[in-house]
Each structure stands twice: as structure tokens, then as C-alpha cells.
Amino acid sequence: MSRGRVGVLVPPANPAAEPELARLLGSRADMHVSRFPVRPGYSLAERLEMYNAALPDMIRSFGGLRLDALVMACSGSRYLIGPEQDRYRCEELSKEFGVPFASATLATWEAFEHVGTHDFILVSPYQPWLTELAERFWAEAGLSVTKVVPVFAKGRTSPYDVTPAELVRQVEEADLPHDAVVLFSGTGMATLPALGSLGTGNDRILLTSNLCSAWWALSQATGQPLTLSRVPHRRAAQRQHS
Known part of the structure; x- marks a missing residue:
């Protein structure tokens, strides 16, 4: 089975999304990352709003790289807009760019x-x-x-x-x-x-948030439904099985 390609959009100072997603995606997908611009001098709420506004440009930052799935590794920005707007905006971006897109909250x-x-x-x-x-x-x-x-x-x-x-x-x-x-x-x-x-x-x-994002992205990238199971977490969180 060929490896998928997953694009990930990450807040600039986020230290956990990339290592955790890389571990969770494992050998089934390659991860390609773009980070949101640094916005000094703004409050947290203002920065979160800016992340939402920057999404189209962030997706364009991948250029012609073919992606099988795209995830916004940020939950706080979507808590500002509510679940229905979150889902709607993700669907619109998926249509506009021709790649399945989800925020961490939609994946969750x-x-x-x-x-x-x-x-x-x-x-x-x-x-x-x-x-x-x-x-x-x-x-x-x-x-x-x-x-x-x-x-x-x-x-x-x-x-x-x-x-x-x-x-x-x-x-x-x-x-x-x-x-x-x-x-x-x-x-x-x-x-x-x-x-x-x-x-x-x-x-x-x-x-x-990262486990759900990886589960959603792998389901999209591999074209196979994956199951979040109840196996012991010491064997890599709640493993994702095909």
C-alpha cells in the first residue's frame, strides 16, 4: 500500500503537534507542515482569530504539493466560531482546494x-x-x-x-x-x-486532539476506515486499526 501525504497547519510555537502526529501517522503517511505566521503584540484571542482568517493562504503555502488530507492542528481558534461554522468552513475549504480538510475540533x-x-x-x-x-x-x-x-x-x-x-x-x-x-x-x-x-x-x-486528527487524516489519506479501539494505551495510545 502506498504512503499517503498529510498536510498539517501548526501554530508557530506549538511544540507537540508535529512529534505526536508523526508518531501517530507512522509508516502509513508522510507529514508535510506549514506554520502560521508569528503575530507579536496581539492577545491570544486575536491570534486565534487570525489563524482562522489565514487558512486559505496557509493551504496555498503548500504550492503544487499533492496532499491526500489536510489538518489544522489547532483547537482554540475553532472554539471561537462554534461547531456548525467549523464544519461549514472546513467543507468549503475542502471544495475550494480539492483536498479533504478538517480542523482538530472537527476531527474530534x-x-x-x-x-x-x-x-x-x-x-x-x-x-x-x-x-x-x-x-x-x-x-x-x-x-x-x-x-x-x-x-x-x-x-x-x-x-x-x-x-x-x-x-x-x-x-x-x-x-x-x-x-x-x-x-x-x-x-x-x-x-x-x-x-x-x-x-x-x-x-x-x-x-x-492530536490522536483524533491523525485518525481522521489517515482515514482520508489511505481511503480505509480506521477504528479507534479500546486496546491498552501503553501500546501507543488507543491504536488505530484498519
Whole structure:
């Protein structure tokens, strides 16, 4: 089977999306990356809005490179616009550029539909206002956030700086049900190293923004439906099987 090509759009300082997606895509697809422009002097909300506005130009930055799927590795920017606008804009970009396109949030929404769940626990490294927007986003998508677990980096809100050890400790302290569905939101927070510990000895379904993005992209790039299964997370998160 030939390898697919997946394009990934990444915020400029995101440290986790590329290594995690490369690991998750594995030998089935090559990854090609373009980073959003640096926008100094703007607030986080303003930068997130700029990411949404820049999408057509970002897709054009791949030039004539043939891609089988394209993913926007950013969740926060889509929490600003809501799920229906997110889906609509992704569909329009797919049509305009002739390549399947999804944001991390749309890929996650489709992953929830795939596993057949409506209730989940949200693990959020965001500032409180963005966490509130995330809750609203998923409620408008017909899903129910039953609990929010905020996570911090050395006591402060900084998604890119949360270590796997900090993530594991804070989630374990939240004492989640053994059969919970858990979403770790944010493509810039390192999550894969934490899933082994958090998924051992229980029946939880652990989803992450990067895991869902890779699952969606591989389904598009290979033309084969992939299953998000319940196998132990120590064998590479929730493995994606054909």
C-alpha cells in the first residue's frame, strides 16, 4: 500500500503537534507542515482569530504539493466560531482546494461520533475563558461535558509547558471514573506519553486532539476506515486499526 501525504497547519510555537502526529501517522503517511505566521503584540484571542482568517493562504503555502488530507492542528481558534461554522468552513475549504480538510475540533467531533459517545470529561490546559468556549462548543455539537479537569504548568495556565508528569498527576488527582470518556483538548499539550499511565487498569476511552486528527487524516489519506479501539494505551495510545 502506498504512503499517503498529510498536510498539517501548526501554530508557530506549538511544540507537540508535529512529534505526536508523526508518531501517530507512522509508516502509513508522510507529514508535510506549514506554520502560521508569528503575530507579536496581539492577545491570544486575536491570534486565534487570525489563524482562522489565514487558512486559505496557509493551504496555498503548500504550492503544487499533492496532499491526500489536510489538518489544522489547532483547537482554540475553532472554539471561537462554534461547531456548525467549523464544519461549514472546513467543507468549503475542502471544495475550494480539492483536498479533504478538517480542523482538530472537527476531527474530534467525528471521533466522538465514531466511538458512539455523547458524554465526556474535558481535560483543559486553557485559560478559563477559552475553557468556557470549549464547553459551549461541545454543547452546541450535541455533546455533554460532565466534568472539567483544568491542568496547569507549574501552577500557571500554559498549554505548551504542561509536562506529561504534571498531566498525569493532575488527572489522577481528579479521580475520574474507570469507564469515563476523556478528551485532552489542545494540540500543543504533550499527551501521548501520559496515556499509558492514565489508561492502565481501567476501561476509559482516552481521546486527544492530536490522536483524533491523525485518525481522521489517515482515514482520508489511505481511503480505509480506521477504528479507534479500546486496546491498552501503553501500546501507543488507543491504536488505530484498519
